Amino acid sequence: MNEPVPADAPTPAQAGEPVAVVGLACRLPGADGPTAFWNLLAEGRSAITDTPPDRRAGAPEDGYPTPGGDTAPHRGGFLDAPGDFDAAFFGISPREADAMDPQARLVLELGWEAMEHAGIPAGRAPRNTAVVIGATAGDYAELVHRHGAVGHHTMTGLNRALIANRLSYVLGVTGPSLTVDTAQSSSLVAVQLACERLRSGECDLALAGGVHLNLTPDSTRAAAEFGALSPSGRCHTFDARADGFVRGEGAALVVLKPLSAALADGDRVHAVILGGAVNNDGASSSLTTPDADAQAAVLRTACTRAGVDPAHIGYVELHGTGTRVGDPVEAAALGAVLGTAAGRTAPLAVGSVKTNIGHLEGAAGIAGLLKVVLCLSHERLVPTLHHTTPHPGIDLDRLGLHVQTQPAEWTPADPGRPLLAGVSSFGMGGTNAHLVLAQAPVPAGGEAAGDTPRDTAHNRPVVPWLLSARTPAALRAQTERLAAHTAHGTADPVNVGWSLLTTRTHFEHRAVAVGTGTGELLHGLEAAVPAAPVTGDVSRPVFVFPGQGSQWAGMAVELLDSSPVFAERFAACGAALAPFVDWSLVEVVRGGEGAPGLERVDVVQPVLWAV
Structure with missing residues (x-):
């Protein structure tokens, strides 16, 4: 566990350009959008429900047998009507839409929403925008082949590579377009890959995230036979009752941009990704057994690349599946690198969103990342559910860890330092990912990026x-x-x-x-x-200049008094005319004493042009 930092690991001085999170979109159990997701987290609610009947047709009546002789119940985190899709909006025929994996449909919708949330309408994204999506499930393909519904659009509709490629096509962007599968760490690896593409200059903007849908009982049966599912139907992260996870589904995407560009463009920055790392367990005790040394190494490398002292990280969103083997390994790695880091003044707070919405597998990492982004932007920590007694294999005090079970204000130990957090995600084949995030910087003037001062009730513009x-x-x-x-x-x-x-x-x-x-x-x-x-068509604006005769006494006075933008532009027109006339543009429209009237042709035409 005391593995040294690799000789080729970057120093803090080599930390790459921070990446700003400028747009968010999600569809998660019990939460249609980032605001609803934050409300669910802040209120400490669980979105785990009984499995809908159409998702368990043909499954054992009482649940799924597990290797230990228990039964995993029909429980999970589900989306309502995951197949609903406005195909015409994207110019897709009904027949082609039916052949498309609902995961691809969901990514199209969330990609559009995330871009609008970032203030970037379709057609205005940089041409070299990257799209990187984590996706692992193939339930829809299984359904299509089982029912013999193969047709002209099946090949493109079911190919997972096209989940990312189709979004690139709809947005008209030509940057790297990748669907990533590293098992349960896929979506966080996707975000890290997108950040690397931004830092290398290969793209100026990136959409990254993940999607996962549980559409057939067969994939749930496989998880139960493997021994991963909880017989209690709950996820008890770091708890003595930890007996496996409950499945979840959903999708989330973030829009990413170099921080310097986001600040220069006046974007609203929700959080900043300082750095991250990806590695693999290698030849551990078994193919699917997590390795504490490898997890510790990915934590160290991520902190180094972020230029962050491990002692300053205040919260980590765990992989936290609530399994008997995985939880103690993750805790040991966290304690070695972060919890007991020299200079730490308080235990490291940890938690897992899987206790709220289940394990989203291919989209698990992006759900955890979104939770951290929201916590940073609200400066609040939210409760992890179902934790009462620590796992007997996890000595929280010795490891310097604290499971966050209550909502709390989140303030840095040093008031002059931004809030810092980590997000972990581990794949069952040993591919580990960790990202280090910070709260968004406050621009000069004290307003959050992207905000504008609120008008008073007594001076509201039209x-x-x-x-x-x-x-x-x-x-x-x-x-x-x-x-x-x-x-x-x-x-x-x-x-x-x-x-x-x-x-x-x-x-x-x-x-x-x-x-x-x-x-x-x-x-x-x-x-x-x-x-x-x-x-009708709104492709281009049309400017109409009225001819002489449309003027009237007092025209534009109300606009001058009520619209600062109009008044500013009108003043610029007056300044441009001033060298060539002996009268004031503003005084003419206000009917000032000594100002010429609109009956003069050399006055009315410049005034009409200015108005």
């Missing part, structure tokens, strides 16, 4: 809210989602309007409302959508 969709029904759904999003009353109408106008793709069915407050704007949209939404 703003437009624009919604668009491919169908009228989708437009109505957009209105409902916007109403739900703004229901808590803290949304800034200016920020919402800006995002709707500049960070969304504009489709052929549109509705717009103009107002100053959230209630007024929502009411306008709710009235506009069923009445007469605008339809």
